[in-house]
Amino acid sequence: MSFKEVLLKDFEDMLRLRSSLGYATSTDKNMLLEFLVFCGDNFPNSSAMTKEMLDEWLEFRDYSSNNTQAIFIALVRHYAKFIKFSGKKCYLPDDDYTIKRESYQPYIFNDLNLKTFFNAVDSIAPISERKREITLPVLFRMMYTCGMRPAEPLHLLIEDVNLDTGDIYIRKSKKNRERHIIMSEDMRMMCLKYNALIGEREYFFEHWDGGPIKTQLMTQQFHICLKRSGLRGRIRPYDLRHSFASRNIIRWIDEGIDIMTLLPFLSEYMGHANFKSTFYYIHLLPERLRQSTNIDWDKINILKEGELK
Numbered sequence: 001m002s003f004k005e006v007l008l009k010d011f012e013d014m015l016r017l018r019s020s021l022g023y024a025t026s027t028d029k030n031m032l033l034e035f036l037v038f039c040g041d042n043f044p045n046s047s048a049m050t051k052e053m054l055d056e057w058l059e060f061r062d063y064s065s066n067n068t069q070a071i072f073i074a075l076v077r078h079y080a081k082f083i084k085f086s087g088k089k090c091y092l093p094d095d096d097y098t099i100k101r102e103s104y105q106p107y108i109f110n111d112l113n114l115k116t117f118f119n120a121v122d123s124i125a126p127i128s129e130r131k132r133e134i135t136l137p138v139l140f141r142m143m144y145t146c147g148m149r150p151a152e153p154l155h156l157l158i159e160d161v162n163l164d165t166g167d168i169y170i171r172k173s174k175k176n177r178e179r180h181i182i183m184s185e186d187m188r189m190m191c192l193k194y195n196a197l198i199g200e201r202e203y204f205f206e207h208w209d210g211g212p213i214k215t216q217l218m219t220q221q222f223h224i225c226l227k228r229s230g231l232r233g234r235i236r237p238y239d240l241r242h243s244f245a246s247r248n249i250i251r252w253i254d255e256g257i258d259i260m261t262l263l264p265f266l267s268e269y270m271g272h273a274n275f276k277s278t279f280y281y282i283h284l285l286p287e288r289l290r291q292s293t294n295i296d297w298d299k300i301n302i303l304k305e306g307e308l309k
Contacts, residue, residue, distance in 0.1 A: 003047065004040025011036055014082045032075045035061075042216040048089040049080065060151075060215055062238075106242035106284060107235045114144070114243075120229035124221075130208045131198065136221055138194040139205050139213075140240065145187050147244035147270050150237040154213045156204040163192050170271065179271050245270060245281040253285075 001009070011033065015025045038060070039046070039053045046053070054076065063069040073093055083090035109117065121140055126133040142153050152170050160169040166188040168181050183191070195204075203212045222237045248266060252259045267278040 002040070003044055004037065007036045007040050007049070008033075010083055010086070010088075011079065014079060017082070018078075027071070028075055028078070031072050032079060035072070035076070036079075042214055049083070049091050051091045051093075054091065054093065056216070106246075107233055107239040108246045108284060109144075109239065109243040113231060116231060117225065117229045121225045124225060124228070132221060134194065134197055135205055135213075136225065138190055139218070140222070140225070140237075141190065142183065142187060143237065144240040144244055146181055146183050147241050147248075148181075149241060149271075150218065151215050153205055154203075154215060154218060157202060158204055161191060161204050163188065163195060177271050177273065179268070181269055241270070242281070242284070245278070246284050249281055250285065 011028075015028060018025050018028070035057050036049075038057055039049055042056065043050075043053055058069070063072065077093055080090045080092040084092060118137070118141070122137050124133055124136060139153055142148065143150060146153075146168065148170070155171060156168065160171065162168070166183045166185070168183060170179050170181065198206070202210070205213050207213045207217070219237055226235055245266065249259055249263075252262055263275065263278050267275055270278065272278050
């Protein structure tokens with residue numbers, strides 16, 4: 001039995017026990033199951049849940065609030081206690097486990113940064129049949145030019161990418177939201193060439209074993225390219241998405257466009273559940289741009305207080 005199968009079997013056993021004791025289990029299913037699947041997919045050779053897995057998940061899964069994350073940690077404790085009671089090994093987060101993670105300041109790529117990074121991506125050496133030298137230039141450009149969350153392109157099926165129109169269908173992603181976005185013409189042409197080189201497959205960006213590329217592998221390759229580029233700092237794949245949003249807002253301001261009329265479109269394109277997530281990028285702008293008359297700070301402040309209709 002694989003590590004993933006063991007995790008899921010133990011999870012089902014725990015649910016049955018909790019149900020028999022009168023506990024509701026819907027939250028367990030919604031929050032804990034995806035974590036266990038993540039552990040099984042990304043750590044297939046492991047024999048027990050570890051602190052490393054939990055830390056990896058918290059880096060990958062950006063919870064909307066500390067309260068939500070605290071609920072998740074509590075569920076992990078329930079699961080770990082059940083496993084340990086069964087006589088198996090399992091990491092049990094103690095009461096001092098950090099819920100408030102270190103505040104992360106996004107890295108916004110400028111023109112030179114982007115050129116440097118993508119030069120490193122484009123010149124990466126091939127590894128046997130894995131075709132990373134063909135896949136990575138397209139994958140990371142799609143992530144940037146389409147403002148996608150790092151995991152979103154990894155789950156695209158062939159039929160989700162319309163190479164005739166440039167339409168990309170993003171299935172349920174964060175908070176089970178799905179959406180359609182349109183890629184640029186340059187990106188569409190690159191995808192056409194990539195598609196012709198790769199051939200038949202199920203996933204648009206397919207792992208050499210036939211399944212989707214795992215987030216852990218994508219992140220590993222991102223940091224390999226980053227190291228080759230010579231760029232320094234705490235830079236994550238998610239910063240390509242941050243840069244897409246921030247640089248679009250900067251361009252609108254430079255062109256004298258009323259960004260307040262375009263932010264709803266940007267919010268929809270990026271799949272934000274509310275405008276608060278989109279307005280966050282305004283606070284990342286350089287001071288000179290935050291002083292622009294194209295930004296209605298009164299409206300933003302009202303929104304932050306939850307009063308904007």
